[in-house]
Amino acid sequence: MGLADCHFNILKSLGLRIFQAVLTVLGASVLIWSLLPLTPGDPALRLLEAQGIVAPLPQEIEAVRHDWGMDRPLPVQYFQWLKRILHGNFSTSFQSGKPVLNELGKRLPCTLMLAGIALAIALFISISAALIAASYEEQWPDHLIRVLTQISATVPSFLMGLLILYLVVLKFNRGQIISGGQFRHVWLPALCLGIGRSASWTQLLRANLLEMLSKRYTLVAKGRGATRLRVLLKYALPNAAIPFLTAVGVGIGTLLGGAPIIEVIFSWPGTGNFVVESIAARDMPVIQGFVMISTIIYIVMSFLVDTLSELMDSRIRIKGGV
Amino acid sequence: MQRKKSFLLTLIMGLLFLFMINSTSIFAAGNTEEDQKNDRNRSTLRILTSFRIKSMNPVKQGFWYSEFGSAELLMKWDRDFTIKPWVLKSLDQIDELRWRLTLRPEVKFQNGKKLDAEALAALMCRQLELSPSAKANLPGTQVKIISEYELELITQTPNPTVPNILAEESVFPIYDVELVDSVGEEYEKLAGKGMFTGPYTVVSLNDQELILNRNEQYWQGVPPLSEVKVGFVSDDQAKMLAVEHDEADIAIYVPSEAKILYQGRDDVFFVTAPNTREGVRLVFNQRSAPFNEISVRKAFGMGINYEVIANNILNGVYEVARGYYPSGFPFSVYNQKYDMNKAIKTLSEDGWKLGKDSIRVKKGQRLHIVMLIYPQQPDLVPIATAIQAQLKEIGFEMEIISVDGINQVMKEDRIPWNCSLVFNSAISGGGVPQLHRYIHSKGDRNYGGINDANLDALIDELQVTFNNDKRIELLKTIQDLIVAKNGYQFFVANKLFPAVVSKAYRNYLPSHNWQHVTFETKPSE
Numbered sequence: 001m002g003l004a005d006c007h008f009n010i011l012k013s014l015g016l017r018i019f020q021a022v023l024t025v026l027g028a029s030v031l032i033w034s035l036l037p038l039t040p041g042d043p044a045l046r047l048l049e050a051q052g053i054v055a056p057l058p059q060e061i062e063a064v065r066h067d068w069g070m071d072r073p074l075p076v077q078y079f080q081w082l083k084r085i086l087h088g089n090f091s092t093s094f095q096s097g098k099p100v101l102n103e104l105g106k107r108l109p110c111t112l113m114l115a116g117i118a119l120a121i122a123l124f125i126s127i128s129a130a131l132i133a134a135s136y137e138e139q140w141p142d143h144l145i146r147v148l149t150q151i152s153a154t155v156p157s158f159l160m161g162l163l164i165l166y167l168v169v170l171k172f173n174r175g176q177i178i179s180g181g182q183f184r185h186v187w188l189p190a191l192c193l194g195i196g197r198s199a200s201w202t203q204l205l206r207a208n209l210l211e212m213l214s215k216r217y218t219l220v221a222k223g224r225g226a227t228r229l230r231v232l233l234k235y236a237l238p239n240a241a242i243p244f245l246t247a248v249g250v251g252i253g254t255l256l257g258g259a260p261i262i263e264v265i266f267s268w269p270g271t272g273n274f275v276v277e278s279i280a281a282r283d284m285p286v287i288q289g290f291v292m293i294s295t296i297i298y299i300v301m302s303f304l305v306d307t308l309s310e311l312m313d314s315r316i317r318i319k320g321g322v
Numbered sequence: 323m324q325r326k327k328s329f330l331l332t333l334i335m336g337l338l339f340l341f342m343i344n345s346t347s348i349f350a351a352g353n354t355e356e357d358q359k360n361d362r363n364r365s366t367l368r369i370l371t372s373f374r375i376k377s378m379n380p381v382k383q384g385f386w387y388s389e390f391g392s393a394e395l396l397m398k399w400d401r402d403f404t405i406k407p408w409v410l411k412s413l414d415q416i417d418e419l420r421w422r423l424t425l426r427p428e429v430k431f432q433n434g435k436k437l438d439a440e441a442l443a444a445l446m447c448r449q450l451e452l453s454p455s456a457k458a459n460l461p462g463t464q465v466k467i468i469s470e471y472e473l474e475l476i477t478q479t480p481n482p483t484v485p486n487i488l489a490e491e492s493v494f495p496i497y498d499v500e501l502v503d504s505v506g507e508e509y510e511k512l513a514g515k516g517m518f519t520g521p522y523t524v525v526s527l528n529d530q531e532l533i534l535n536r537n538e539q540y541w542q543g544v545p546p547l548s549e550v551k552v553g554f555v556s557d558d559q560a561k562m563l564a565v566e567h568d569e570a571d572i573a574i575y576v577p578s579e580a581k582i583l584y585q586g587r588d589d590v591f592f593v594t595a596p597n598t599r600e601g602v603r604l605v606f607n608q609r610s611a612p613f614n615e616i617s618v619r620k621a622f623g624m625g626i627n628y629e630v631i632a633n634n635i636l637n638g639v640y641e642v643a644r645g646y647y648p649s650g651f652p653f654s655v656y657n658q659k660y661d662m663n664k665a666i667k668t669l670s671e672d673g674w675k676l677g678k679d680s681i682r683v684k685k686g687q688r689l690h691i692v693m694l695i696y697p698q699q700p701d702l703v704p705i706a707t708a709i710q711a712q713l714k715e716i717g718f719e720m721e722i723i724s725v726d727g728i729n730q731v732m733k734e735d736r737i738p739w740n741c742s743l744v745f746n747s748a749i750s751g752g753g754v755p756q757l758h759r760y761i762h763s764k765g766d767r768n769y770g771g772i773n774d775a776n777l778d779a780l781i782d783e784l785q786v787t788f789n790n791d792k793r794i795e796l797l798k799t800i801q802d803l804i805v806a807k808n809g810y811q812f813f814v815a816n817k818l819f820p821a822v823v824s825k826a827y828r829n830y831l832p833s834h835n836w837q838h839v840t841f842e843t844k845p846s847e
Contacts, residue, residue, distance in 0.1 A: 039726070039727075042727075042730055045730070046727075095376060096376050096377070106529070107529070162559060165560070165563055166563075169563070169567055170563065170566060170567055173567075176567075176569060177560055177563045177564040177567050177569050178370075178553060178555060178560065178564050178569050178570070180530050180531075181530060264556055264557045264560075265557055265559070265560060266560070267530075267553075267555045267556075267557065267560050269529050269530055273556065274529075276556060277374065277556055280556070280698070282726075282727075
């Protein structure tokens with residue numbers, strides 16, 4: 001296969017992926033938009049109630065319905081909503097009356113800080129634990145790591161959060177219950193998120209490393225006298241990293257979308273916490289905006305990771321995509 | 323060799339773990355302890371609430387500031403359930419439409435400006451124009467300045483509940499209109515400007531907390547606290563743990579079941595308000611069987627063991643319901659009580675016979691009840707479950723369904739329902755508004771379809787009766803008709819507002835009127 005064919009395959013695959021991503025976003029948008037009309041209760045009434053109007057008059061409800069276009073046919077409402085989204089207008093919050101994008105944007109730095117540190121912790125734990133486990137296959141460190149990853153993969157995040165709060169903060173008097181968005185308090189929620197995220201990554205990377213260690217090229221390296229550590233780091237790890245990076249990329253997408261439960265438990269003022277508050281108040285524009293943005297981030301991250309994997313792995317590149 | 327490697331590995335792993343835990347603690351613990359110590363030195367009250375105050379717009383969010391000691395009202399609910407002047411020196415009725423409001427000359431805004439008749443008139447006119455609560459409670463009302471500290475309120479129709487309305491937090495929270503108008507829509511600029519008249523001045527508001535400082539010029543004297551920090555924490559567990567960890571002194575809006583957690587503790591306490599205006603209303607759908615029958619409604623009401631629900635199921639966080647209004651109101655009538663034998667007799671006499679499965683049947687129809695509850699009030703689950711178990715003993719088969727938007731579901735009969743439990747947030751206006759909304763045949767929340775001309779006439783009469791003795795007499799007759807005679811509606815339990823407090827605030831008394839921080843609030847020791 002020539003270089004031109006290879007480039008053509010890459011472009012074809014890229015085009016296909018972009019098309020798939022756009023279709024997925026459109027499909028998701030229909031589901032997300034339908035949250036508002038399908039939710040029980042009159043959205044116009046909820047909007048007025050959220051503004052503190054306890055018993056709005058029928059005329060007031062009608063006026064809101066008209067202003068928000070709720071009196072039009074559903075398909076018209078959907079396309080108007082989609083048009084607004086494409087122009088970056090995610091509507092305004094029922095509760096605050098401010099643009100949803102501003103409300104989410106205001107809390108994004110906190111979420112980014114938490115996500116970034118959680119990612120660093122997860123990467124540190126998963127890479128080091130996977131290397132240790134693969135290095136001591138079927139020995140006690142491997143068994144211990146497998147047990148710990150199984151536990152952290154199955155323990156729900158809210159339980160882990162409460163356990164960390166109880167043990168670390170209450171019992172050992174370290175850290176704060178109310179994190180308040182400050183950098184010095186990010187470590188506990190980040191640790192909680194990072195541990196949860198690292199479990200599956202460790203298992204995945206360990207399995208890939210062991211698979212690579214059984215390949216002929218690593219056996220040859222061993223035969224030539226390379227140490228196990230060198231074989232692991234130089235030969236096995238780069239090849240085992242592709243599926244791992246895919247999982248990490250998708251995980252980043254999820255982390256950037258916020259971690260509602262952890263943010264609520266640690267009173268971390270990020271987007272996740274805000275969305276939980278909005279769910280309680282049935283603030284549908286915020287919920288819709290948040291889910292839409294999270295979906296787009298997730299899809300974009302998946303797209304980037306797939307593309308990156310393709311560029312990194314010549315087998316995928318030549319076959320024209322997975 | 324292998325053993326050495328294993329040992330080294332374990333050592334590295336252990337050190338790494340210790341480093342992570344320690345880095346967390348180094349970053350987190352040091353400053354925090356210092357902050358906490360500073361807070362204690364400054365006599366700071368740290369109170370946590372579930373609800374975020376979203377802005378300093380006094381029309382939409384002004385009521386919050388009266389709850390946390392910054393804004394004040396014209397009248398106030400006292401602990402003995404009487405309405406007394408607050409910012410006003412007196413409130414006098416001139417005739418059926420006119421009320422004389424006399425201000426205290428000593429009351430000043432936190433910014434030093436005096437609160438005179440002109441400032442109050444400007445506030446009332448602004449609220450009557452912009453506030454939905456003010457508009458709904460006093461439609462078409464006019465304000466007239468009489469002298470420097472006197473003005474008249476002229477209502478469109480006779481309204482004997484004006485004193486109650488002036489004590490409602492969302493109607494006329496007192497603020498400096500000139501100052502508010504000067505910032506336009508940029509309400510955040512009001513922080514630190516002293517827009518209210520209360521003992522504590524807002525210095526900052528963000529998504530995490532509201533900070534208030536002592537108002538040294540406060541008209542009742544120097545407030546005891548130098549600072550009040552109101553934290554917004556939506557998670558109940560986090561709020562209570564924060565009090566345990568000395569990050570907060572008081573946590574409000576805590577779950578009822580927390581009472582058990584703190585029994586026997588000497589460092590953290592669960593406290594409740596001594597009386598209440600809130601309760602759980604049992605609504606019957608009277609447009610369809612079986613609650614279109616008076617005997618079934620009354621038997622249902624008699625089959626509920628109100629004492630067990632309040633004291634055992636809800637751990638005493640609720641007051642036992644003995645009538646249509648909580649016990650604190652001067653017009654409350656105790657005409658509702660558990661009587662299983664009478665309930666059984668009532669049903670049997672009306673033709674409801676026990677079937678083979680212990681469920682009653684009449685003309686082939688089973689006594690099957692669908693009860694609606696909603697998820698936003700978690701206490702409704704144990705209450706509904708207890709009622710289900712208690713009524714099974716007298717032959718009711720009850721199905722509990724939790725729905726979202728319960729008012730809409732009942733209003734539009736979206737699913738077949740027979741009764742519902744609805745939380746009544748606060749009984750206001752001397753009990754009149756809730757009669758109009760929930761009981762009157764034209765009431766906007768009369769979802770059960772109560773249609774009693776006699777009752778309507780009494781409620782209408784109450785609406786225009788000024789004589790207090792006559793009002794009480796009317797209210798007692800109305801309660802007799804609602805509960806004892808017709809079993810139209812019942813209250814199942816009345817919630818006493820709870821809080822979790824630290825040792826320093828163990829004598830803190832939660833308010834039945836949501837006045838969480840007042841001039842009187844201070845540490846117990």
